[in-house]
Amino acid sequence: MLVNMREILDIAEKERYAVPCINTPNMETLRAVVDAAEELNTPVIIDHAQVHDSVIPIEKIGPEMVKYAKQAKVPVCVHLDHGVDFNFVMKAIRLGFSSIMYDCSALPFEENMKNVKDFVRIAKELDITVEAELGVMASSAEDTHGDAESRVLTNEDIKEYFTDPEEAGKFARETGCDALAVCFGTMHGIYAEPPVLDIERVKEIRAAMPDNCRIVMHGASGVEFDQVQRAIDAGCSKINYYSYMSKAAVKFAEEKIRETEGKIGYHELQEAVYGLMKEHAKEVLTAFRNGK
Numbered sequence: 001m002l003v004n005m006r007e008i009l010d011i012a013e014k015e016r017y018a019v020p021c022i023n024t025p026n027m028e029t030l031r032a033v034v035d036a037a038e039e040l041n042t043p044v045i046i047d048h049a050q051v052h053d054s055v056i057p058i059e060k061i062g063p064e065m066v067k068y069a070k071q072a073k074v075p076v077c078v079h080l081d082h083g084v085d086f087n088f089v090m091k092a093i094r095l096g097f098s099s100i101m102y103d104c105s106a107l108p109f110e111e112n113m114k115n116v117k118d119f120v121r122i123a124k125e126l127d128i129t130v131e132a133e134l135g136v137m138a139s140s141a142e143d144t145h146g147d148a149e150s151r152v153l154t155n156e157d158i159k160e161y162f163t164d165p166e167e168a169g170k171f172a173r174e175t176g177c178d179a180l181a182v183c184f185g186t187m188h189g190i191y192a193e194p195p196v197l198d199i200e201r202v203k204e205i206r207a208a209m210p211d212n213c214r215i216v217m218h219g220a221s222g223v224e225f226d227q228v229q230r231a232i233d234a235g236c237s238k239i240n241y242y243s244y245m246s247k248a249a250v251k252f253a254e255e256k257i258r259e260t261e262g263k264i265g266y267h268e269l270q271e272a273v274y275g276l277m278k279e280h281a282k283e284v285l286t287a288f289r290n291g292k
């Protein structure tokens, strides 16, 4: 069933687990993620990143995402990831998305806050949830959906992007957003060195924010699970995940082609990759459930 983010994340936070938000830029990934959630009987968030519009336009994949969500036996939220311009965001709403990330994080704090506040007013009327971002999420050179700048970043470099807890509190109270993406050690894409998360910062952000605003971690691919688990315990309930699933699918497809010496139909290759991605999605869904 199609639901918004709040219907999924309020329960997750109360029970101290997190729900993955996974990019679904093609039919195989979409089927894999929704089928994985159904097999595990757990909710999931699927998303289209505005930056993926060059790969597949939202007019093509959006209606499929909404259809799959409506038909699913489990709650599925259809979310726009990093919507950076207002017209695009409104297009997602027209297509039936139940949740929007309106990312104005490249703007100065006050402007970001004003834009999100105005947008929340529109979205609330339509029962659509809103995620915003505070502190620009860094992106690696190998990023597959990145915004912001792209360069190889060390853990020391990432610190300059960290979200200030007091600002997070003020932003969430002023705008009324449902969820806030914050930076405490993760980035988009593939990591140059194993990431180290600032868990104390997550706790401080949680304490500074209103109870009804959820904390979001972007760039969870490649973070060791014990760190993810500590971030969940500290109050993270939505975790964006995609890059490493995409990487695993490419590696698997390469092996399949080599194994069969290229004597495999494209449809068979697609189905095999779908199977791999479904198992990958199930692992992620199970891991983020934190044993619950």
Ligand SMILES: [Zn+2]
Binding pocket: 082, 137, 188, 218, 219, 240
């Ligand atoms: Zn992101």
